[in-house]
Amino acid sequence: MSFGTIAIWLVLILNISVSYLVFKKCTLGTFRTAAYMLILFTAFIFDLSGLSFSNLYLFSVFTMVVLFVLSELFWYLHKKLTNLKVKIVFTIVGLSAFVVFVIPWAGAFSIPHATFPQTAVKYYEVENSEFVVRQRLRRNLFDLSHHFTLRRSIPFLPLEKKLDSYSSPEGYFDSVYKFLGTESSEGVHIIIVADEDTLWTVRENPTY
Structure with a gap:
């Protein structure tokens, strides 16, 4: 396990630990409740519409903020x-959700694939929008695969929208990948x- 991977897990553990301290020391007032609802609603809209930050630092900060909010809400509900028996089941579900949330973000314990999907190829610009294919590692139950996502940048904003995606089949993990761009x-x-x-x-406009 590389130093970068260890650093990521330390940041995650620190994030959860700080959320517990905030939960213990600070009352969940009206303002924070409204702010948390806004953050989670934004994350939901992003996920639903295929949006994400194109900037590495914004992407990482937003991910950590969402994890912090979910962690503090977990501690709050756990106390209630x-x-x-219900508490034990809730804890197991919470830990499972954490694993499901973190492993894709952590890129299956690999750096530099861990924190952000790498740009595999920049195709070209159309009407101030840039098309890129981002590549990351994805962990299945027992193996790793390459996951490719075609995204289009949103003009004048640090955002990009997912258009299409593909995961490599078994037997192609160590392959050398290249990309051929066309337009119709x-x-x-x-x-x-x-x-x-x-x-x-x-494809920009997949029909499947």
């Missing part, structure tokens, strides 16, 4: 529960090639 009346198409094998085409 009085039935021991249906929009931008980028062909994903592993070694000499054409795997898939991610």
